Amino acid sequence: MKPNTHNKKTPCLAAFGTGSDVGKSIIATALCRFFLNKGFSAAPYKAQNMSNNSGVTPEGLEMGRAQIVQAEACRIPPHVDMNPILLKPTTDVGCQVVLQGQAIANNTAMEYHEKKEKLFSTACESLDRLRSQYDLVIMEGAGSCAEVNLMAHDIVNFRIAEYADAPVILIADIHRGGVFAQIAGTLECLPQDKRDRIAGFIINRFRGDIRLFDDGVKWIEQKTGKQVFGVMPWYNHINIEAEDSVVIESPPAVSPGNFDIPAIAVIRIPHISNFTDFAPLSAIKGINLCFIEKVQDISPFSAVILPGSKNTRFDLDWLNKVGWDKQLRSYADKGGHILGICGGYQLMGSQVHDPYGLEGKPGTTRGLGLIPVETTLKAPKTTTRSRFAWQGVEGTGYEIHMGRTERMGGSPMLTVLEQNGQPPENSLDGCISENSRIMATYMHGLFDTPGITRLWLDCIGLKHIKTSGISGLASRDLEYDLLARHFEDHINTEAIIKLIQRP
Incomplete structure (x- = not known):
């Protein structure tokens, strides 16, 4: 500083x-x-x-x-x-x-x-x-x-x-x-x-x-x-990124078949975290990004995303209880594309073990079974700023998770190049299914890199969608200037300045 x-x-x-x-x-x-x-x-x-x-x-x-x-x-x-x-x-x-x-x-x-x-x-x-x-x-x-x-x-x-x-x-x-x-x-x-x-x-x-x-x-x-x-x-x-998930509480059911552009769904799980991961996708004019909570037909969506979770086992129980588990497995079996990020990655495996009771009573919760991985929740918490590569394209992101995930099949999604400025303990992150339609990663901020966004859209069959070359911090910086101009146009800024010039 x-x-x-x-x-x-x-x-x-x-x-x-x-x-x-x-x-x-x-x-x-x-x-x-x-x-x-x-x-x-x-x-x-x-x-x-x-x-x-x-x-x-x-x-x-x-x-x-x-x-x-x-x-x-x-x-x-x-x-x-x-x-x-x-x-x-x-x-x-x-x-x-x-x-x-x-x-x-x-x-x-x-x-x-x-x-x-x-x-x-x-x-x-x-x-x-x-x-x-x-x-x-x-x-x-x-x-x-x-x-x-x-x-x-x-x-x-x-x-x-x-x-x-x-x-x-x-x-x-x-x-x-x-x-x-x-x-x-x-x-x-x-x-x-x-x-x-x-x-x-x-x-x-x-x-x-x-x-x-x-x-x-x-x-x-x-x-x-x-x-x-x-x-x-x-x-x-x-x-401007919202502070918390109150802005996406109780989202309505949507009918993507009524849209004239492709739609991507994000499942609004009860303990959703880091939903701002998807802000770059929502800014793409040729895509309709929808947060959905109530179980509905998801077959018309080009892709479904499982976001981060602050209580993976609770959210797994919720997915299984309300019927999202069956809906997601059916979607995957019929050729749908699913992406999990952080907690979403953990949700997609076969089991989540919590031997130390970090999320409640110690035990194991059955996962969605979409990819061949198992997660064990344990300290210490991973918090890193990371540099990674996917199919030769480099990006930057960050990790925040309390758990370790073991891959028993498929292939890793990302190669981690650096964590907090140091070589990573494990350079392989995430999992991609054998058919390449189901993938998951611990990396937040995945779509802050335009080249990574382009790769993922290509993977889910949206090669025709145009993306901006500006994303991440450079894009957000432009929005802060727009906000400041909007503020100055409508607020008595001279009076605001006087507030900090008191004797």
Whole structure:
């Protein structure tokens, strides 16, 4: 990280929300690129992130994907200080705790709650290091910043903002309705000192003629005595990776036979992780990428993908219980193409062994039997940035998995050339069936390399589909600039800058 020699206690600016999925991550990303374009060396920060969508730093450590995106918007390498605490849900009441990039425990909500004070100290230390190295830190909150039952022990919203003495921009989502109640209700739930820390509001996801909301802006400002910094219109021309899988919850059944272009299905398993692996595919104009959850006929799809999972055995049981197992085997028997990535790779084998109870009660779960491999779940967790090759085409990706998979037939899919800058322990990754239609790999970010995407599309019979020569970070960087321009067009950025110029 580039050291900041100007000020040991550089300013912080916080983006909090009236609720979950109101656009905090997007606004924080826009702020990161906006301030970068203004000449600031900025860094993102989120004290505690709860998401199964994670990535790997150059040091081989794990952190939330949203802060990796924001680091990219700042054009700096991601570092675990930007997300010192990552919670990866494994059950409805439990999660894996990743501290400073390393998995340290599987805790229930109550067990984690008892560790909050120590974890808050760690979060503060990370923030202090960022403040000593950058001109500005953009802080992101979590969920609603006004959860009264959680506020006394919250370490990711007002408590860390107070530690940093950061002004807060409160973000509300007009698309979900009740935006006036969102804002007024949030303030009403807060004690006066926390209300005073909120500098103003950004209204997100407005559809229609924005002038029709002028009276709404006036009402909010008169009611609260605080400024509305702007109203961000809905957009369809910018693609920024989503923070977590809430954006693909309860997807509807689809009928690919009604599409005029080929369709690819991603099975939305209960503990889906790293669904952003497929963002490059969704950006291809000649393909319709569909997340599907309820069992349906998949024969019209050109390919089906099994994504990563944070609880492989639970998701296997779910696939077998609801009938996806039979549907997938029938699809494969009739010549369908299936790809598994990471947890999806484990799901596709004959068995998943969990002798140490890493995902619940120790035992073995029957796999889908699509490829001749067996997986044993065991520590330590693999977290690598990797360079690999497939059929002579080199690509870069990353691995995050708790388990080792043994191939007993077929052939390896990838040759791993490098892991975290070092020669790999095992240079062979994944499995391809004898008929070459079923394949799997541990490699996330597979489609970030255009040449790899081209190879896979050719394998599934879509040679006619045109792909862009720009993908991965280069493609995402263009989107961050589009987002910053959209932000500047609709937000009072002069007022935003003044927030960090307080005496």
